[in-house]
Amino acid sequence: MTIQSIHAEDLSECMKLDRINKADIENILVSIFQSSYDGIFVADKEGVGIMVNAAYSRITGVTSEELLGKNMRTVVKEGIVSESVTVKVLEQRAPVTIIQSVRGKELLVTGNPVFGQDGQIVYVVTNVRDISDLNQMKTELLHSRKMTDQYISEIQELRKRELIQMHLDGVVAQSQEIMKVFHLARKVAKVDSGVLILGESGVGKEVIVNYIHQESDRAAKPLVKVNCGAIPHHLLESELFGYERGAFTGANGQGKPGLFELANGGTIFLDEIGDMPIDLQVKLLRVLQEFEIMRVGGTKSIKIDVRIISATHMDLERMVEKNDFRRDLYYRLNIVPIKVPPLRDRRVDIVPLAFYFLKRMNEKNTLNKRFHPETLQLFEAYNWPGNIRELENLIERLAVMADLDEISIKDLPPYMLQSVGMMKSETGKLKETVANLERKMIKEQMERLKTTRRAAEALGISQSALVKKMKRLGLTF
Numbered sequence: 001m002t003i004q005s006i007h008a009e010d011l012s013e014c015m016k017l018d019r020i021n022k023a024d025i026e027n028i029l030v031s032i033f034q035s036s037y038d039g040i041f042v043a044d045k046e047g048v049g050i051m052v053n054a055a056y057s058r059i060t061g062v063t064s065e066e067l068l069g070k071n072m073r074t075v076v077k078e079g080i081v082s083e084s085v086t087v088k089v090l091e092q093r094a095p096v097t098i099i100q101s102v103r104g105k106e107l108l109v110t111g112n113p114v115f116g117q118d119g120q121i122v123y124v125v126t127n128v129r130d131i132s133d134l135n136q137m138k139t140e141l142l143h144s145r146k147m148t149d150q151y152i153s154e155i156q157e158l159r160k161r162e163l164i165q166m167h168l169d170g171v172v173a174q175s176q177e178i179m180k181v182f183h184l185a186r187k188v189a190k191v192d193s194g195v196l197i198l199g200e201s202g203v204g205k206e207v208i209v210n211y212i213h214q215e216s217d218r219a220a221k222p223l224v225k226v227n228c229g230a231i232p233h234h235l236l237e238s239e240l241f242g243y244e245r246g247a248f249t250g251a252n253g254q255g256k257p258g259l260f261e262l263a264n265g266g267t268i269f270l271d272e273i274g275d276m277p278i279d280l281q282v283k284l285l286r287v288l289q290e291f292e293i294m295r296v297g298g299t300k301s302i303k304i305d306v307r308i309i310s311a312t313h314m315d316l317e318r319m320v321e322k323n324d325f326r327r328d329l330y331y332r333l334n335i336v337p338i339k340v341p342p343l344r345d346r347r348v349d350i351v352p353l354a355f356y357f358l359k360r361m362n363e364k365n366t367l368n369k370r371f372h373p374e375t376l377q378l379f380e381a382y383n384w385p386g387n388i389r390e391l392e393n394l395i396e397r398l399a400v401m402a403d404l405d406e407i408s409i410k411d412l413p414p415y416m417l418q419s420v421g422m423m424k425s426e427t428g429k430l431k432e433t434v435a436n437l438e439r440k441m442i443k444e445q446m447e448r449l450k451t452t453r454r455a456a457e458a459l460g461i462s463q464s465a466l467v468k469k470m471k472r473l474g475l476t477f
């Protein structure tokens with residue numbers, strides 16, 4: 001290429017021509033060409049290489065001898081380069097950019113046509129830039145962003161956990177499942193909306209009620225608990241709403257305030273709400289709508305300000321369909337449903353709960369009991385139909401009854417061993433028994449959660465430990 005072929009008006013746009021000695025322009029352009037950090041390659045209108053700088057060879061590894069005087073089509077055929085931008089530019093008569101992978105490097109290659117006066121391509125100028133470093137940096141940046149997000153969410157999770165622990169002495173909350181329940185409980189604590197707590201017997205519904213009350217603005221006022229299933233139906237109304245003197249035979253001569261009045265300003269917890277007789281459901285609905293009660297045998301309404309939380313292990317929706325529970329009352333009570341999952345669906349909580357209950361027993365009775373690791377494994381495998389209450393009672397019994405300080409699986413009740421598929425273990429078969437137990441637990445979690453990451457989390461071990469275990473136990477999914 002000669003300087004003459006470049007029009008002066010083109011140069012005046014990018015050069016201060018009055019300060020440059022015209023004779024030097026060629027020198028300057030040549031030094032730019034040679035010192036450029038990007039590779040530059042020029043081919044003529046046939047696609048034959050006519051200029052290549054040192055950076056081009058450094059970046060691509062292709063030498064000037066392999067390119068100069070050679071048609072780029074031949075260079076491709078000989079396999080010296082995989083594809084040629086020059087050829088593409090000549091075919092398309094337009095700038096072309098490709099990303100090319102050469103010797104493990106990623107290259108950004110741009111070819112530009114230079115047109116002559118007649119509108120025909122006279123040269124093709126190609127620029128090559130190594131973008132591997134850039135891509136590497138981009139990957140690293142993305143990775144560190146991902147890590148930062150992960151750390152932030154872990155910190156947030158820990159903070160939330162700490163908050164809950166701070167507010168609740170004597171509550172174990174380890175699993176994601178139960179943490180979610182506590183987060184929801186904290187949210188609803190701040191408002192007076194009806195909360196219906198659902199869950200099997202012994203899952204900790206009452207624990208959630210205590211938490212909601214403690215977290216609410218009513219914490220300094222009473223929390224009154226009523227088990228609707230435990231009070232005979234004919235007494236339930238007077239228990240809830242109180243009675244006036246002489247309301248019925250056997251009634252206290254002075255009359256008596258009901259539990260709603262005692263809970264005034266605070267919270268009333270109606271446990272086993274499914275057991276509430278239908279006639280009382282109507283009266284309860286009125287309380288919820290008007291916040292007024294009338295004592296049995298009374299004539300005037302009494303204003304009350306209570307928050308109502310109810311709970312049941314029954315299927316209230318089905319009861320509504322069968323007309324055993326009033327639909328309007330169900331809707332009122334169930335503004336926010338909170339479902340407490342059974343212990344078998346949050347197995348991560350089992351071991352921390354077991355430790356917590358044993359520690360409490362040890363402290364209370366000056367004991368020094370501890371668990372054999374197999375005992376804990378069996379706890380994790382068992383289905384706990386009675387949920388946390390069953391675990392609590394069992395540990396209380398074991399702490400008192402076990403002969404040695406270490407509670408072993410020999411101390412466990414036979415029904416537990418049977419239900420996890422192992423009869424009382426003979427000492428010689430301990431390993432086999434534990435392996436069976438592990439197999440059963442892993443299979444159960446993998447079937448439920450599908451991925452090793454989630455199953456490992458539920459089992460409370462690392463993903464790599466789980467994968468190793470599965471290999472050892474011959475488990476594939």
Ligand SMILES: Nc1ncnc2c1ncn2[C@@H]1O[C@H](COP(=O)(O)OP(=O)(O)OP(=O)(O)O)[C@@H](O)[C@H]1O
Pocket residue numbers: 170171172173199200201202203204205206207208271313353388389392
């Ligand atoms: N997260 C927890 N941490 C520690 N102890 C718990 C936890 N959840 C429940 N418990 C204990 O388990 C026992 C049963 O809990 P709770 O009485 O709240 O269950 P429930 O669902 O209300 O049962 P029910 O439906 O039979 O009334 C209680 O002694 C309670 O203290």
